[in-house]
Amino acid sequence: MKDMNTRERILETAIELFAKHGFNDVSVRDITGAVGIKESSLYNHFKSKQQLLDEIFNYLDREFSGMSIPEDEAAKLIEVMDPAQFMDMCIMNFKMYFGKPRLIKIWRIVSIERFRNARANEFFTKNLVDYPLLYQSKVFEAMIKKGIMVNADPKVLARAFYSFILFIYMRYFEVDSSEYSITEADSPEAVNPVDSPEIQEMIKGHMDFLRRAFTV
Amino acid sequence: MKDMNTRERILETAIELFAKHGFNDVSVRDITGAVGIKESSLYNHFKSKQQLLDEIFNYLDREFSGMSIPEDEAAKLIEVMDPAQFMDMCIMNFKMYFGKPRLIKIWRIVSIERFRNARANEFFTKNLVDYPLLYQSKVFEAMIKKGIMVNADPKVLARAFYSFILFIYMRYFEVDSSEYSITEADSPEAVNPVDSPEIQEMIKGHMDFLRRAFTV
DNA sequence: GTCTATACTCTGATAGAC
């Protein structure tokens, strides 16, 4: 925080507090108090409290702008991976993605605000649920055609895999996140719930189950 | 609403509005305005706005008080059911449970408030996630012992089944619930998203997949 | 039990001096 300018410090503090208490339960006074400036000073950097949330979502937008599905990516992937390897990769990506303290906080804001905020709802539905399912079902479809995966509806298989990941997110990131994900902005190495032994074992168990079920 | 006394009308209206906008975004004025009384009149029936939420959660508590696990229920169940029939029963229960308009609204309140409210968080974690998983894994364990289910960790199997149910809840009850579940208090037959053809097909697909994967 | 009137607090936001 020390090396940030005031605007950045306001934004980081807002992310921290919104992730902890939700947008509505954090006042401009709370934010500026934590930053160490007066309320009115915030308005030299942001035109309103709402703009803080907008900027946070803009950042998420930018993070996701690079995530489109190249039509031929599935074809490339199946040349070097079997279903189990692909799923391991997905979990690695998930861990890396939600291992970034800043992103995990922003996703928690999305989770909290999705019932009130249309943009948060869209992020959640599209980027956290529907897009991954679509991507995985395309890869699975290609693997079925190649004959290295059981012949079934690829969408069903994608849901069998990814609904478990969402379960982990819902149960251990959203619900228990006060325990894990909300860390001081100054401590870069946040404890990732996925790294805990119990969840590692849950994931391993599920992967073993799916490896068997997905085999031809 | 016509045949209710004022206290009941206030409570039903509060459930309706909290489910739509969340506790914080509904004012006492909103509630009393919808009921057709003055703000101050509410305090003849409830000592505070907070008490409204408490009463709603008390109702949920009562609904769940009858739901304990008899130690021998799993034994009884497996005498008459195979894994597929048991899972169908679970889904039926889920549909019936979330088909009641009042309960679906209250669960939406739980989903919204669980990030802020410790009691809501506990309801969600215990009654919606952990308890069903425990119950199912016990039944699956008995079925494995009986030899009518694949020999695997029953907890893994329960998660494979129930994380999909939670996915349906998360994706179609929570996220899209403005479309389906929030109905006028006067219309008793709320449209249940689970009854839609798409979701019926998702469930059927997943059940076919699991029937095969759970077979010895 | 319902009303009118009002108290008090907190909110986001602005004006203008420095």
Place this chain on the structure above:
DNA sequence: GTCTATCAGAGTATAGAC
């Protein structure tokens, strides 16, 4: 760009007449 001072509005809640 930060401060002091201030504002209007909305929030929950209470007192007391009817």
